[in-house]
Amino acid sequence: MRLSSWRLLGGVDQQLLHTLVGILAVLAVASVVGLVLKFTMRSAAAEGTIRNLNQRLAAWWWMVLIFGTALLSGEIVSLVLFGLVSLLALREYITLVPTRRGDHRALFWSFFIVTPLQYWLIAEKWYGLFAVFIPVWVFLFLPTRMAMAGETEHFLERAAKVQWGLMVCVYCVSYAPALMLLPLPGAKAGAKLLLYLVVVDQMSDVLQYCWGKLAGRHKIAPLVSPNKTIEGAVGGGLSAVGLGILMRGLTPFSVGAAAGISAAIVVMGFAGGLTMSAIKRDRGVKDYGTIIRGHGGVMDRIDSLCFAAPVFFHLVRYFYTP
């Protein structure tokens, strides 16, 4: 049966649908490998790694299904999904950094007014305000609100913590669905770019993890992120660039441009993983949360996306929009 003959999915974009089915097929193969490893491996040392691998794979099924459904359902559903991801990430981040009584109202604004407004601006396709709303308006307003609360102890530190949280969890993450507001030719061009970004970015993480587990010898930053190795970063990064070239059909990129832009996603993703790890080490925890079994928190999963999304957006906007 041809996929295009499915009546329910008749109205959706075929290229998006085929790419998503392809991802599910890869996931199915990976799950079979995970099961084989589970039943053939006998050493106790490998057991933990394999259990974690299978937990991660199970979570990936959920994440791909949720993200895929949102992407196929249209812009508004995708925006709501990313808005929720922002809220969950911000919640994990704020839980981890100590705040004081005087920050309460500023935090309320951050969660329930700033975050929804930022995503509403994307729905309105109001790029001019989307790009400056948090860095100009909110970054000036929130410290003022905190000063009005009257608590001056550690003021600069507290203001910086709230601003950095909004910057990473809301402003940066919102750049991913904002791809849908770019005036690009072609049906669902923004949604396809969003899929491209998320696949290259997340697969870069996965491939770096696999290369690191198989060939990793030299640690890059043992104090900040003990699992990152030179072999993992280089091998995984180059593999992700290869994947980016293969998937360029989703984008307006030439082969060379796909390589360059994928490399930018990989490098920024690596920077995001490292930076968000440094915050975890500073607070003395291993993960941001426990909401995604095997992975940790939402922030552990999207740390690379936070840094890659804005850079990807601005590269595409600069080179590919009129």
Next chain:
Amino acid sequence: MNFLEKAAARAVAGAAQFISGAQARWFGDAPTTEQRVYFANHSSHLDFVVLWSSLPPEVRMTTRPVAAADYWSKGLRQWMACHVFRAVLVARATRAAAAEALRHPEQGRKKMIDPLLEVLDSGESLILFPEGTRGNGYEVAAFKSGLHTLCVARPGMKLVPVYLENLSRVLPKGEVLVIPIICKVSFGSAMEMRAGEGQEEFLTRARAALCGLRDA
């Protein structure tokens, strides 16, 4: 409890778990349906809601929180307190009440403790906050004598310390707006008053057991 109340209790517990993201961690014994007095640090009106919802459903059914009568005696809150949480409402230690208690110490204490003893005699468990009033969330205040009085009246009673983390950040004292910070609920090992243990000594030991869970 009728069906509606049971369903409401399930729904409220589920919602409290979802919103607070509360993670219950049992460091001492596994959860039990046997009679226990859970005592916790107090910094928010949501304290008992989150503690209560962190208990396994069968334990929750026979555990009653002690809550401030003035806050929980109005409208929907009152219905929730009486029918969903089945709270034991006690008058808060106001200045007037304290003055009254100074004049008639025995009578004041009886008024506070008697409703709690009634619950214990019916075989149910209690959740209470021995600091007596909500703190700022940064430190745990010295315990009031109530916990000791209870143990003297019902010797051998098993007490479980529970440390609540981040509740003061979700809904601090004097605030009406809630923010969704993830909470942690840490249950310690059961303890009881030793024979011949003085009030001061016992309260200090109980408070230390509670604070010990903070960094666990």
